[in-house]
Amino acid sequence: MFYREAGDYKTTYASDTQTFPIKLDRWGYYFIIGFAFLVVPLFITDYWANAIFVPFLIWAVAAIGLNILVGYCGQLSLGTGGFMAVGAYAAYKLMTSFPDLSILFVVLISGAITALVGIIFGLPSLRIKGFYLAVATLAAQFFLVWLFNKVPWFYNNSASGQISAPTRSIFGFEVTGATATPEAKYLFCLAILLALAWLARNLTRGRIGRSWMAIRDMDIAAEIIGVAPLKTKLTAFGVSSFFVGVAGALFFAVYLGAVEVGEAFGIQKSFLVLFMIIIGGLGSIFGSIIGAAFMVLMPVLLKNIMVGQLGWATDIAAHFEFVIVGALIILFLILEPHGLAQLWRLTKEKLRLWPFPH
Amino acid sequence: MKLTKLAAIAVAALTAASPVMADLVFPSLSYRTGPYAANGTPVADGFADYFTLLNERDGGIGGVMTKVIECETGYSTEKGVECYEATKGEGALVYAPLSTGITYQLIPKVTADDIPLHSMGYGRTSAANGKVFSHIFNFPANYWQGASIAINHILDLNGDDISGKSIALVYHNSAYGKEPIRTLEELATKHGYKLTLLPVDHPGQEQKSQWLQIRRERPDYVLMWGWGVMNQVAIQEAANINFPMENFIGIWWSGSENDVIPAGDAANGYKALTFHAVGSDFPVFADIQKYVVDAGKAAGSGDHIGEVLYNRGLYQAALLAEAVKTAQALHGTADITAGMMRDGLEGLEITDAKMTALGLGGFGPTFSVSCENHGGPGLGAVQQWDAAAKSWSMITDFMTPDMGVIQPLIEADSAAYAAENNIEEGCN
Numbered sequence: 001m002f003y004r005e006a007g008d009y010k011t012t013y014a015s016d017t018q019t020f021p022i023k024l025d026r027w028g029y030y031f032i033i034g035f036a037f038l039v040v041p042l043f044i045t046d047y048w049a050n051a052i053f054v055p056f057l058i059w060a061v062a063a064i065g066l067n068i069l070v071g072y073c074g075q076l077s078l079g080t081g082g083f084m085a086v087g088a089y090a091a092y093k094l095m096t097s098f099p100d101l102s103i104l105f106v107v108l109i110s111g112a113i114t115a116l117v118g119i120i121f122g123l124p125s126l127r128i129k130g131f132y133l134a135v136a137t138l139a140a141q142f143f144l145v146w147l148f149n150k151v152p153w154f155y156n157n158s159a160s161g162q163i164s165a166p167t168r169s170i171f172g173f174e175v176t177g178a179t180a181t182p183e184a185k186y187l188f189c190l191a192i193l194l195a196l197a198w199l200a201r202n203l204t205r206g207r208i209g210r211s212w213m214a215i216r217d218m219d220i221a222a223e224i225i226g227v228a229p230l231k232t233k234l235t236a237f238g239v240s241s242f243f244v245g246v247a248g249a250l251f252f253a254v255y256l257g258a259v260e261v262g263e264a265f266g267i268q269k270s271f272l273v274l275f276m277i278i279i280g281g282l283g284s285i286f287g288s289i290i291g292a293a294f295m296v297l298m299p300v301l302l303k304n305i306m307v308g309q310l311g312w313a314t315d316i317a318a319h320f321e322f323v324i325v326g327a328l329i330i331l332f333l334i335l336e337p338h339g340l341a342q343l344w345r346l347t348k349e350k351l352r353l354w355p356f357p358h
Numbered sequence: 359m360k361l362t363k364l365a366a367i368a369v370a371a372l373t374a375a376s377p378v379m380a381d382l383v384f385p386s387l388s389y390r391t392g393p394y395a396a397n398g399t400p401v402a403d404g405f406a407d408y409f410t411l412l413n414e415r416d417g418g419i420g421g422v423m424t425k426v427i428e429c430e431t432g433y434s435t436e437k438g439v440e441c442y443e444a445t446k447g448e449g450a451l452v453y454a455p456l457s458t459g460i461t462y463q464l465i466p467k468v469t470a471d472d473i474p475l476h477s478m479g480y481g482r483t484s485a486a487n488g489k490v491f492s493h494i495f496n497f498p499a500n501y502w503q504g505a506s507i508a509i510n511h512i513l514d515l516n517g518d519d520i521s522g523k524s525i526a527l528v529y530h531n532s533a534y535g536k537e538p539i540r541t542l543e544e545l546a547t548k549h550g551y552k553l554t555l556l557p558v559d560h561p562g563q564e565q566k567s568q569w570l571q572i573r574r575e576r577p578d579y580v581l582m583w584g585w586g587v588m589n590q591v592a593i594q595e596a597a598n599i600n601f602p603m604e605n606f607i608g609i610w611w612s613g614s615e616n617d618v619i620p621a622g623d624a625a626n627g628y629k630a631l632t633f634h635a636v637g638s639d640f641p642v643f644a645d646i647q648k649y650v651v652d653a654g655k656a657a658g659s660g661d662h663i664g665e666v667l668y669n670r671g672l673y674q675a676a677l678l679a680e681a682v683k684t685a686q687a688l689h690g691t692a693d694i695t696a697g698m699m700r701d702g703l704e705g706l707e708i709t710d711a712k713m714t715a716l717g718l719g720g721f722g723p724t725f726s727v728s729c730e731n732h733g734g735p736g737l738g739a740v741q742q743w744d745a746a747a748k749s750w751s752m753i754t755d756f757m758t759p760d761m762g763v764i765q766p767l768i769e770a771d772s773a774a775y776a777a778e779n780n781i782e783e784g785c786n
Contacts, residue, residue, distance in 0.1 A: 047447065051440040096778065149531060149557070159540050159771055160482070160533035162462045166779055177779075178466035256435060258463040260533045262560050263435060300440060303430075314430035315390030315399075315658075 003352040019201055036190055041183045049182030050255070056296045057189035058250045063276040063288035064200050065243025070274070071282035072204055073236035074216030075125050079137035081269035082144030083241050085261050086114040087248025089154050092163040095176075095253065096156060103168040103175045103253065107192065110249035111242040117144075118241020125233045129219075141270055148261040164258040176253045185254050192250065193289075196243055201285050203239065212236050213283075244273075279332060281339025290340045298325050381425040382418065382682060382694070384409060384675075385445035387455040390658070392432040393561035394586030396616040397667055399658055401456055402428065404671025406657035407650050411642075412679060414649040419682045420692040433586070435459045442467065451699040452476055452678055458534035461494075466779070469493045474700040478674045479504070479610055479633060483537055484771035486733025488704070489783040491772065495703050495732045497677075498725050499633040501583075501609070502767060503736030505538035506759035507631055508581055508607050509545050511740050514754075521550030526572055528565075528592055529583040531557035538583055538609070544763050562588025569595040582608040589617035597624030604629060607740070613750070614666040618743045626745035629753075633738045634673045634722040636750040638664030642672075642717030666741075666750060669721075676716055681706045704729055723756045729785040733768075736761070 008023045010016040020026040044053065062084065069075050090110035094101060121140040125133050148154050155163050167177030174180040175188045203209050211232045214222035223229055252259050259265070272295060280291020299321050306317035336343045350357070388402030389395055409424040418424050427448060429441035438460035442453065453468060453475045455461055461481035468475045469492060476495045477485070483502045485494035512520055527542060529535030539555065546553045554577060556568040562584060569592075572580060580601065584592055589612045596606050604627040608617070613630020643664060650656050651663065662668040685694045685702025694702070707726040713719050725734040737756035744751060776783065 045447075047443040050443045055436065158774075159484075159537060159767075160458070160462070161536045162459070162533040164462065164466070164778075178470035256439065256463055257466060258459075259435070260459050260462070262532055263459055266560065307429075313390075314388065314428045315395075318391040318430045318432060 003348070005352065017205075019205075033194065037187070041187055044182050044186055046182050049186045052297065052300060053186050054189050054255050056293055057186075057193045058247050058255055059273070059276065059292040059296050060289045061189075061193050061196055061250065062244050062247035062273050063280065063292045064197060064285055065240045065247060066273045067277045067280075067282065067284070067288045068200060068204070068212070068243065069236050069240035071277055071284065071287075072209060072216065073212040073233065073240075075122070075233060075236060076130060076134040077137040077240070078134050078267070078270045078274070079121060079140035079144070080244055080273045081265040081267060082141040083114050083118055083244040084248030084251060084269060085144050085148055085265035086117045086241075087111060087245030088252035088259060088265065089148050089163065089261075090114065090245065091249035091253050092156075092165070093154070095166055095168055099166070099168075101168075103170050103188070106168065106253070107246055107249045111246035114245020114248065115238040115242040118237045118244070119234050122234050122237025122241075125237065126230060138267075138270075141267055145261050145265060148265075160260075162258055162260050163252065165253040168253070176257070178257065180254075189250055189254060192246065196246065197285055197289070200239075200243070204285070208232075208235060275329070277339075279329060279339055281341030284339070284341035286344070287339050287341030290344070294340065295325075298328065381449065382422050383445075383449045383451055384424060384426050384678065385441070385448075385450045385453060386426050386428045387431045387438060387441045387445075387453065387457070387460065388428050389431050389433045389456070391430060392434075392586075393563075394433040396590070397586050397611070397614060398433065398456065400614065400616070400662035400665050400667035401671035401674075403656070403658040403660070403662050404668035404673075405454070405675045406671075407646055407663070407668075408672045408675035408679070410650050410655050410657070411646055414653065414655065415645060419679055420686045422692045424679075431455070431457065431460065433457050433459075435463055438463060446471060446473060449696075451682070451694065451696050452703070454478065454674060454678075456480070458482075458537070459532065462533055465491065465494055471696075472700070473696040474703050476674065476678060476703065478670070478677070480534065483733075484768045484775065486731060487768050487772035488729050488732040489772075489785045490776045490781055491732060492784050493700055495727065497706075497727055497732065497734030498708075498722060499610075499736040499738050500733055501537040502541040502764045503733075503759035503761075504609050504631050504738060505541040505581075506545065506764060507736075507738040507740075507757050508609075509542070509549065510757055510760065511607065511629075511754065512579055513549070522552075523579070524552040524554065524575070524577040525579045525581060526554040526556055526575070526577040527581045527583065528556045528558060528568055528572075530562060530585055530588055531559045534585065534611075535583040538581075540767060541764060542581075544767065545760070548760075548763060558584070558588055558592070561586060563591055565591050565595050569599055569601075572596075572601065573599040578605060580606045582606070582612045584608065584612045584617075589614075590620045593618055593621045593625050593628060596628075597621050603627035604742070607631070610670075610738070613741060613743075615748070615750075616665075616667075618745070619748070623745045625743055628743045629740050630743075630750075631738050632666065632741045632750075632752070633756075634669060635720060636666055636669065636741055636752060638669075640718055640721055642676075645717060646672075673718075673722060676718060677706070677708070678703075680708065680712065680716075703727060704732070736764075 003024055020029050066080050069077050087110045090113040091106050094106045124136040155161050165176045167174055173184045175184050211227045214227050215232050276291035276295045277288055281287025302321045306312045386405050389398035406426045409426050413423055427445050431437045431441055458480050461477045474493045479499050481496050483500040485491040485496050542553055558565050606628055608630040610631045618625040618628055681702040684705045685698045686692055688701055689698045708724050723737040736759045739752050739756045740754045741750045742753045
């Protein structure tokens with residue numbers, strides 16, 4: 001009824017293997033993209049951009065990155081916060097060393113630098129697996145935060161160790177700094193998310209993605225059929241860290257504007273991104289995005305309802321926020337252990353048959 | 359499907375919260391939760407109670423009611439951004455985030471939005487240079503002045519000669535804790551003491567290794583830049599290794615009742631800096647009791663009145679209220695804007711007569727703010743904890759810091775900021 005597949009014929013392989021094979025899905029996707037790019041910027045305010053959309057888009061990038069590593073390649077990582085810090089500090093050094101460099105290149109080069117760092121910290125994955133790898137990446141998290149705190153070169157010897165993003169622009173539109181408009185920030189982050197999500201989707205369904213999944217499902221079997229674990233695991237670490245580094249650079253330059261490594265990129269950030277992909281759905285691009293939405297928007301929404309609408313005391317509301325978000329996480333994981341993406345997939349299956357399921 | 363539903367609720371939740379204008383709005387970015395709640399709560403209570411008092415007793419300031427909008431940050435910079443964006447549209451006059459990290463983040467934002475920011479005794483020290491930081495105020499004292507006052511106190515105790523002594527700095531490993539390092543290093547070369555740096559990572563519950571090092575090296579004095587749970591743990595650890603408490607000096611953020619009471623008698627003699635008086639022996643507290651507490655309008659649980667940090671929140675509110683009066687007089691209108699508030703802060707002059715009229719005679723030093731100097735004179739005193747009486751007492755007068763060392767540092771740091779952000783010096 002809702003999903004009318006009648007007459008939706010595929011005559012080429014390309015149309016059969018496309019991301020949204022059902023016409024209705026495809027139109028929905030085009031509609032959301034069009035709405036996000038054309039309509040939202042007309043109405044976006046400082047609050048909506050800085051408190052809701054920008055953090056959501058940035059966390060979505062980070063979640064896709066971690067999902068590539070954990071969800072697609074099966075390498076558990078707790079170093080996300082540290083890798084985001086690499087992206088942020090790389091962006092800071094690039095912005096201050098090359099003032100004329102476009103912010104887009106700053107962000108992309110920061111991602112590339114993080115990819116290199118990620119590959120180095122991915123090396124232990126060749127020898128250790130599972131929880132032991134998680135501990136090894138945890139070491140990366142602590143080491144990187146310690147490094148950026150310890151070596152003054154990374155924060156240009158400022159007295160406090162804080163890094164602040166100067167104003168930088170792309171095509172003449174300011175994207176970072178205090179005078180950047182909410183539209184510019186939003187569109188910049190949205191464009192990056194769209195490009196990277198498209199990249200991730202196409203990587204994961206191609207040869208590289210299949211080799212990642214082969215390693216994830218059974219590494220010995222994968223090795224026997226000719227998948228090289230070294231190359232596969234390190235590309236997963238590299239690509240994942242690229243995404244996470246881009247997210248870190250955006251997080252610092254576009255969203256916060258000034259960060260201090262221990263507070264902004266601590267271990268809690270690693271867990272936050274891990275929760276996003278677990279709740280959203282491991283091994284799903286859509287799941288990463290919806291997981292990020294859940295973890296970023298839910299607390300803001302609850303706060304606005306409890307403090308703004310009901311007029312509760314701020315501390316009680318803050319405590320309740322933890323309780324409610326925690327309860328929702330448990331609830332979702334009981335109802336659907338494979339995450340929100342799976343919930344959506346099931347809903348879609350049902351809708352395709354509804355109202356005649358048999 | 360879920361998303362659209364959530365979005366619909368979110369839109370409803372946000373659009374319904376329409377701003378109420380024609381009030382003097384003071385956003386309070388407080389934190390009553392998280393590892394820093396023990397210290398954040400009394401400050402927020404004091405801040406809110408003073409404005410409640412003004413509303414109840416005087417009908418606001420100059421006939422316009424005040425309104426405090428609280429927003430919980432949990433000391434997190436991300437929530438700080440959310441709070442700033444959520445409150446700035448409601449006519450916010452001045453921000454006081456009570457967090458050095460959030461202050462750093464807001465410095466460019468408030469300047470672009472033409473809203474002043476008052477980081478009293480915290481934040482970026484070089485913001486004292488009003489020529490570069492047009493919208494940031496950090497009077498009456500800042501960290502570098504605090505560091506200098508602590509060293510001055512040690513100099514006084516040692517007959518002005520501390521060459522060869524060793525001093526350890528236990529600090530919160532963040533922008534806040536790192537602030538005094540450069541000043542202490544400069545002072546070390548001047549006075550010839552040996553400085554040991556001992557960072558403690560957020561949130562500060564784990565300090566065994568730092569205190570082990572202190573136990574091994576036995577420095578003559580320990581200074582502390584701590585906040586929240588870190589203070590309590592540090593004082594307990596110092597007691598555990600039998601470090602003489604009178605040689606342990608905290609910054610003004612490490613000197614509240616919450617910090618010393620958990621260590622019990624062992625904390626007796628612990629010293630901390632302060633830039634205002636202690637106790638509730640001032641006429642204003644009688645008014646607070648009468649108009650706020652007895653009327654059931656006290657913020658929070660109402661059990662922090664008279665504590666060090668409560669007094670600090672109250673002192674800040676009093677200074678801001680005075681700045682509002684100054685702005686009202688300067689611009690000839692009672693309903694001031696944030697831009698006028700900035701002028702009021704810049705023209706603020708605190709005299710003994712004004713403080714006495716507020717019921718706060720002798721509570722803080724007199725000072726005046728100018729376009730060039732947003733930091734005030736930086737007077738500070740030392741207070742000491744009496745565990746038996748469970749009270750702080752001032753053991754020195756307000757002292758002046760060594761501005762000969764600090765002023766060049768302020769100039770250099772603000773010049774670096776101006777160069778990085780293409781700011782032209784004002785006040786010409």
